[in-house]
Amino acid sequence: MKYCSTLVIGLGIWDLPLGALARECSTTESEQILQLTSPDQLDVFEGCTIITGHIAIEPSYSGDLILNGVTEFPGNISTSGDSPLGLGLVELPNLVELGAVNLSSVANVHLPKLERAVDIVLVQPGRSGEVDLGSLVEANNVKIRGSWTSINVSSLQTVGQVAQFCGSQFCRMNSNEEYPFISVDLPELVTTNYLELGVSVESVSVPLLEVIGHQEPEVQHVQGLTLNILENTGKDLDFNAPKLHTINGTLEVNGGVSGLSLGALNDGSVGITLNSRASPGLNVYSTLKTPRHLYIWGNLASIYLPSFDYDGTFGFSIDYINDIPCNETLYNLWQIFPNPSADNYCDEIEIQDEEPSDEVPEDTDDTTTDTTITDESNNTGAEGTEPQSGNDDNSEEFVSGDGAGMVLPRGGVTMIAATIISSWFSF
Numbered sequence: 001m002k003y004c005s006t007l008v009i010g011l012g013i014w015d016l017p018l019g020a021l022a023r024e025c026s027t028t029e030s031e032q033i034l035q036l037t038s039p040d041q042l043d044v045f046e047g048c049t050i051i052t053g054h055i056a057i058e059p060s061y062s063g064d065l066i067l068n069g070v071t072e073f074p075g076n077i078s079t080s081g082d083s084p085l086g087l088g089l090v091e092l093p094n095l096v097e098l099g100a101v102n103l104s105s106v107a108n109v110h111l112p113k114l115e116r117a118v119d120i121v122l123v124q125p126g127r128s129g130e131v132d133l134g135s136l137v138e139a140n141n142v143k144i145r146g147s148w149t150s151i152n153v154s155s156l157q158t159v160g161q162v163a164q165f166c167g168s169q170f171c172r173m174n175s176n177e178e179y180p181f182i183s184v185d186l187p188e189l190v191t192t193n194y195l196e197l198g199v200s201v202e203s204v205s206v207p208l209l210e211v212i213g214h215q216e217p218e219v220q221h222v223q224g225l226t227l228n229i230l231e232n233t234g235k236d237l238d239f240n241a242p243k244l245h246t247i248n249g250t251l252e253v254n255g256g257v258s259g260l261s262l263g264a265l266n267d268g269s270v271g272i273t274l275n276s277r278a279s280p281g282l283n284v285y286s287t288l289k290t291p292r293h294l295y296i297w298g299n300l301a302s303i304y305l306p307s308f309d310y311d312g313t314f315g316f317s318i319d320y321i322n323d324i325p326c327n328e329t330l331y332n333l334w335q336i337f338p339n340p341s342a343d344n345y346c347d348e349i350e351i352q353d354e355e356p357s358d359e360v361p362e363d364t365d366d367t368t369t370d371t372t373i374t375d376e377s378n379n380t381g382a383e384g385t386e387p388q389s390g391n392d393d394n395s396e397e398f399v400s401g402d403g404a405g406m407v408l409p410r411g412g413v414t415m416i417a418a419t420i421i422s423s424w425f426s427f
């Protein structure tokens with residue numbers, strides 16, 4: 001392995017600067033788990049470059065956890081049981097390889113040289129703090145939750161399972177609490193099995209992301225993309241993945257999401273639920289062809305699906321709230337299951353801009369005068385009934401629902417929204 005510095009072997013290990021020589025140490029306590037209650041217990045690791053065993057940070061621990069010179073820690077560093085309220089900085093400035101770090105309460109995390117890890121779970125209870133994982137290339141799970149002021153995952157390319165970034169500790173919607181918004185910058189991310197952006201994420205950047213849902217077999221609800229953002233904060237999220245060509249699993253949009261742009265999508269098997277509460281609504285653009293299902297609910301501002309296969313067989317439900325001009329995409333979508341009694345039923349393409357549409361001649365009636373704006377404004381009190389998929393109690397469990405638990409059989413075009421959606425319109 002690369003850490004070994006054979007040049008200095010024979011000079012005597014005790015006088016060397018930290019990190020100059022591989023020196024393996026071990027946590028010696030029962031089952032190799034060091035129960036850490038005080039920073040003093042770390043003094044025995046001075047001069048160690050490899051530490052085997054595990055460190056369990058006890059609830060009574062207070063202070064920073066710093067291990068200089070350690071390049072490999074194949075075991076786990078985790079908080080055990082109740083969160084330690086006094087855990088400050090966790091810093092391993094030379095660490096390259098790590099088993100897992102799972103800290104349910106931590107102020108700052110500096111692992112700037114870390115390249116590979118199995119699991120990274122970092123939960124920050126305060127309102128500021130930094131995560132420096134600037135060299136991390138690959139991990140199985142990366143779950144970063146809380147109101148971090150900065151999260152550096154600028155080298156992260158591959159997440160085997162779950163990449164989760166939430167502005168709240170439990171990744172749960174709670175409209176009574178305010179969270180500072182976080183920015184999620186994933187400039188190198190190419191593939192993950194599941195990506196979740198939760199609660200208070202104000203910006204996201206995934207310029208190189210190509211695949212979501214790479215693992216077989218597909219496990220429903222832990223494969224796909226979930227955008228589950230607080231609404232009415234004035235900070236609606238725009239999600240744009242210009243290179244994303246494959247999604248398997250579910251794609252769920254809930255709450256304050258104003259943009260979903262998937263301009264390279266052409267493969268995968270995905271069930272889509274759009275349920276934006278952004279104001280005025282969600283702008284959708286995608287080269288999507290045949291989803292497993294497509295539910296268009298909530299606030300829709302525009303939709304353009306130039307490659308969509310309207311003859312493909314899939315579960316379908318269209319019941320967005322806004323009354324928006326009927327373009328070709330909307331016209332074709334409504335034709336899948338015509339519903340003339342719907343408030344914003346779109347059965348003729350409206351002339352947009354100067355380019356007249358000759359596919360469907362204009363009739364005498366202007367359908368847009370039949371506005372549903374009152375629905376929207378009277379709807380704000382019914383938040384509790386919407387099928388949001390905020391994670392519940394167990395913060396490690398993904399309960400993102402597939403719609404409201406409905407899975408439509410493939411091969412049939414079905415209209416199912418009425419019961420659920422009608423509960424929003426509290427006439």
Ligand SMILES: *[C@@H]1O[C@H](CO)[C@@H](O)[C@H](O)[C@H]1NC(C)=O
Pocket residue numbers: 054075076099100118119
């Ligand atoms: C260490 O972490 C891994 C991955 O998170 C987990 O599977 C394993 O059970 C943990 N081992 C211990 C001793 O905590």
Ligand SMILES: *[C@@H]1O[C@H](CO)[C@@H](O)[C@H](O)[C@H]1NC(C)=O
Pocket residue numbers: 079080081102104119121141396
């Ligand atoms: C992290 O620790 C929490 C409890 O502190 C546990 O519920 C969760 O399963 C752990 N996550 C991983 C990935 O090990």
Ligand SMILES: *[C@@H]1O[C@H](CO)[C@@H](O)[C@H](O)[C@H]1NC(C)=O
Pocket residue numbers: 112133134135152153154
């Ligand atoms: C993130 O970490 C990388 C690698 O250490 C560093 O080059 C980069 O400047 C950091 N980015 C930010 C925004 O701090």
Ligand SMILES: *[C@@H]1O[C@H](CO)[C@@H](O)[C@H](O)[C@H]1NC(C)=O
Pocket residue numbers: 301302303304324325326327328329330
């Ligand atoms: C209709 O489709 C066009 C592209 O042809 C798009 O620019 C526009 O935003 C769409 N309008 C609506 C209301 O969806």
Ligand SMILES: *[C@@H]1O[C@H](CO)[C@@H](O)[C@H](O)[C@H]1NC(C)=O
Pocket residue numbers: 374377378426427
């Ligand atoms: C909607 O609310 C407005 C006042 O905000 C009220 O005048 C109107 O009657 C309401 N409409 C319905 C359908 O409840």
Ligand SMILES: CC(=O)N[C@H]1CO[C@H](CO)[C@@H](O)[C@@H]1O
Pocket residue numbers: 213214215216217218247248267268269
């Ligand atoms: C991992 C996985 O489920 N891959 C599938 C993604 O969707 C495409 C198209 O349906 C399948 O061919 C893959 O097997």
